[in-house]
Amino acid sequence: MYRRELLGSGDLVKVNYTSSIVDDTEIFKYVIAALIVHVNELERQGVLSGDEAGRVRKALRGIYRDGYRPGEGFEDVHEFVEAELIRRVGQVGGWVGLGRSRNDHVATAIRLRLREYMLDLISELIELRKTLLTKAGDAADQLIIGSTHRQPAQVTTLGHYLLALDELTSDLLSLLISSYAIVDRSPLGTGPLAGVLARIDRSREAGELGFGDVVNNSIYATGSRFFMVQVIALIVSYLVEVGRFLNNIEMWLMPQLNYVTADPSHLATSSIMPHKRNPATLEVFRARIGEAVGHLVAMLSIERPVEFGYQLDLQEETRHAWVVMRIAIEGISILRDFVAGLRVNAERIREDLARYPVTTAEYAEFVSISEHRPFREVYNEVARAVRNNELDKVSLNPTQVINEKLNEGSPNPNQVREEAARRFHSIEQLSNWVLDNRNKLLSVLKLLL
Helix, strand or coil: CCCHHHHCCCCHHHHHHHCCCCHHHHHHHHHHHHHHHHHHHHHHCCCCCHHHHHHHHHHHHHHHHHCCCCCCCCCCHHHHHHHHHHHHHHHHHHHHHCCCCHHHHHHHHHHHHHHHHHHHHHHHHHHHHHHHHHHHHHCCCCEEEEEECCEEEEEEEHHHHHHHHHHHHHHHHHHHHHHHHHHCEECCCCCCCCCCCCCCCHHHHHHHCCCCEECCCHHHHHHCCHHHHHHHHHHHHHHHHHHHHHHHHHHHHCCCCCCEECCHHHCECCCCCCCCCECHHHHHHHHHHHHHHHHHHHHHHHHCCCCCCCCCHHHHHHHHHHHHHHHHHHHHHHHHHHHHCCEECHHHHHHHHHHCCCCHHHHHHHHHHHCCCCHHHHHHHHHHHHHCCCHHHHCCCHHHHHHCCCCCCCCCHHHHHHHHHHHHHHHHHHHHHHHHHHHHHHHHHHHHC
């Protein structure tokens, strides 16, 4: 529809090659919602009569109810909707092109869809935190031999490890909520690049779409995808860190260590080796984290050569964001269930505590303090004892070691339980924030009814 007067009908193969019609499934409902709001504004400005605006709104809602089945030959969802609108109501449907462009319209729909994805992810992260904190309290005194360089390092607890993952998750939530304010701004009414002549109350349109504000500059509003890339970059950075924690769990599950057991529903076996217990869900999640890294690199690579204005390259960038969001939401749900079923094999831990000198750092500290001797002098004595396999001389009771660590952030079981309880209490505020913003999103979707 858009190209025929200037360029002719075009070649279907080439149109389909450049079309985003399949990817636009993600934003279809928000494209319709934004159009309805724009029709409301055109009516208020006297461009459309009340009867005309009512007919257009009714047709748009009908297009939504009939579902997204555009077929071939359309450049994108915007062309499909406008063409279908004109088919249903005649040329009056063509007024929806006034005062907006596909450029500001698609940026608006992407922001609306991204808000929805972000709220879904934040909800999953909140549930993950609840599981982590509950489990951390329960496992506050369940010993684990912690490692650095994949070598036995110090004795700690499963609860202590889970609090580390929770603190990482808490940091991500803080950053996502800050980023939400950047996403929560409307580009609608800024046109293709340098604004429009039609008098559009952009703040009013933004309010109807549940946005907290508008993107001020029309060039930035239509041509930038920073709002999307910064969210994806945060999520991928978090997933990479989570992947490191998955590596710990996988090591602990190895029969050679056997420090923990997992719910069998997360495991798979071999087609030929009937003894195998493979951590299937962790492996798939870890692989998809690698995919997420690739999608972020793809987004940055696509955007890097594009001028500070809209080019079709940006269309190709968006699908990568949706894949990352799905990887994160699904993966966090799997991880939450995995953690809930994690169990410590205390007997195996005790065996390795007797085998490896993982309390020597604390022993050296204890002697240095109690005998008022330079730490390095004591450290060297302990190292010689380890070299000579005189481990009994330089070891302490592991449970006593963690109980006597009173500095903030230590594995002391009482501190772990208190910290888990304190953090759990703070989650309620996050849940209320999600509820408030979901209600705003629901108000947008009511436009479609």
